[in-house]
Amino acid sequence: MRLLDEALAAAEHRPEPSSATFAELNLPAAMVEVLARAGIERPTAIQTLTLPDALAGRDVLGRAQTGSGKTLAFGLPMLTRLQHNRAARRAGAPRGLVLVPTRELANQVAEALTPIAGAVRMHVAVVVGGASINRQMDDLRRGVDVLVATPGRLLDLMERRAVALDAVEVAVLDEADHMADLGFLPAVTRILDATPPNRQCLLFSATLDRGVGKLVSRYLSDPAVHAAGSSATPVAQMDHRVFVVDHEQKVDVAAEIGARPARTLFFVRTKHGADRLAKQLSRVGVQSVAVHGNLNQNQRVRALDAFTSGRSRVLVATDVAARGLHIDDLDVVVHFDPPADHKDYLHRSGRTARAGASGTVVSFVEPGQVNEVARLHKAASVSPLSTRVRPGHEAVREIAESGDVIDVVAESRPASVSMPARAQRPAGNRSRNSRRRSR
Numbered sequence: 001m002r003l004l005d006e007a008l009a010a011a012e013h014r015p016e017p018s019s020a021t022f023a024e025l026n027l028p029a030a031m032v033e034v035l036a037r038a039g040i041e042r043p044t045a046i047q048t049l050t051l052p053d054a055l056a057g058r059d060v061l062g063r064a065q066t067g068s069g070k071t072l073a074f075g076l077p078m079l080t081r082l083q084h085n086r087a088a089r090r091a092g093a094p095r096g097l098v099l100v101p102t103r104e105l106a107n108q109v110a111e112a113l114t115p116i117a118g119a120v121r122m123h124v125a126v127v128v129g130g131a132s133i134n135r136q137m138d139d140l141r142r143g144v145d146v147l148v149a150t151p152g153r154l155l156d157l158m159e160r161r162a163v164a165l166d167a168v169e170v171a172v173l174d175e176a177d178h179m180a181d182l183g184f185l186p187a188v189t190r191i192l193d194a195t196p197p198n199r200q201c202l203l204f205s206a207t208l209d210r211g212v213g214k215l216v217s218r219y220l221s222d223p224a225v226h227a228a229g230s231s232a233t234p235v236a237q238m239d240h241r242v243f244v245v246d247h248e249q250k251v252d253v254a255a256e257i258g259a260r261p262a263r264t265l266f267f268v269r270t271k272h273g274a275d276r277l278a279k280q281l282s283r284v285g286v287q288s289v290a291v292h293g294n295l296n297q298n299q300r301v302r303a304l305d306a307f308t309s310g311r312s313r314v315l316v317a318t319d320v321a322a323r324g325l326h327i328d329d330l331d332v333v334v335h336f337d338p339p340a341d342h343k344d345y346l347h348r349s350g351r352t353a354r355a356g357a358s359g360t361v362v363s364f365v366e367p368g369q370v371n372e373v374a375r376l377h378k379a380a381s382v383s384p385l386s387t388r389v390r391p392g393h394e395a396v397r398e399i400a401e402s403g404d405v406i407d408v409v410a411e412s413r414p415a416s417v418s419m420p421a422r423a424q425r426p427a428g429n430r431s432r433n434s435r436r437r438s439r
């Protein structure tokens with residue numbers, strides 16, 4: 001464990017290698033083409049670091065921030081290997097396995113990988129809790145190449161003998177630290193024990209504590225260790241702000257910000273708090289939806305759909321509900337309630353400024369919480385500008401007037417925006433979000 005920590009620390013200080021294009025990395029041409037159509041031509045830092053080792057078949061331990069392009073960092077080498085070792089698709093026996101902590105992340109990973117897998121005629125399926133197990137069993141019977149799963153549902157399917165993991169050639173653990181947080185490590189262990197010992201393992205985690213180090217020592221053999229950015233430093237493109245605001249005025253300030261032309265994501269601590277804030281905002285004309293652990297899968301998808309389509313401009317989320325949530329073009333995140341610790345602060349904040357875009361992160365702090373939140377910001381290595389505000393304050397108005405007007409998509413659209421959706425956007429559109437409108 002100490003050795004791993006040291007390896008990660010060393011990896012953090014290694015200079016970044018200069019990045020080749022995807023075409024130069026010897027990926028199958030069909031994959032490069034799909035990426036290019038989505039406007040993805042140059043690997044991100046974590047992709048540049050991990051792709052050569054992962055493509056060479058090595059186990060990889062990677063630390064990267066949310067939104068850094070991790071999905072392709074494991075997806076591309078996995079699909080490349082499966083394509084090279086082409087084997088007939090067997091019912092209930094995936095050759096690639098991706099374990100993730102939440103249903104949302106599972107769906108996002110599958111959405112990102114499906115077009116690339118499709119280009120090399122491979123099939124991706126998702127098995128997650130809260131959705132029909134019979135349908136998932138049907139999918140498995142039809143045969144899948146890559147299975148994206150949350151641990152609980154996968155174990156359930158293994159027990160029903162609907163899936164066997166003896167053909168797995170590449171196993172991926174994404175957000176291993178979140179899986180640990182959610183109590184999934186025993187399940188992950190049972191799952192990995194059911195895969196062949198010589199399969200390749202790619203593990204991504206923001207930290208090695210909370211039991212992740214044990215997984216690494218047990219399942220990764222001589223891993224290549226890579227870190228893109230420090231574990232404690234959020235992406236530079238985030239503008240961090242503190243609004244010190246009286247308890248009684250928080251909802252009014254939230255409503256002012258929520259009424260901005262673009263989408264805003266608010267974080268609260270409790271499920272009840274999420275429902276309450278969404279109702280309070282909607283009542284004053286700021287259409288808002290909430291996501292939290294009490295919703296079933298359909299309700300969550302509907303809420304996320306309303307947000308990504310622009311029909312609701314505000315999403316109010318609890319921490320667990322937002323794990324792995326990926327929404328393109330989200331430029332403001334508000335901590336309506338302070339997060340539990342600096343890691344949650346970074347995870348919440350990481351929902352904005354994804355893949356090189358920029359974003360603003362605002363923390364609402366009640367006067368009695370100033371010291372507590374200051375400690376948390378220090379631990380997260382951020383030094384936000386702090387302003388005492390009330391509704392209508394200049395600093396609030398500045399945020400309230402920022403962002404581009406969103407095009408409301410009338411019809412239903414998937415909860416997360418997949419790569420082909422981005423491909424249809426004109427080049428250069430991404431940076432638009434970062435521009436502030438002047439008052």
Ligand code: AMP
Binds near residue numbers: 326
């Ligand atoms: P991830 O960290 O995998 O959730 O990726 C975050 C976002 O970055 C997604 O919208 C990806 O489509 C996008 N992305 C991933 N890799 C690249 C890349 N090399 N260039 C541009 N965008 C990318």
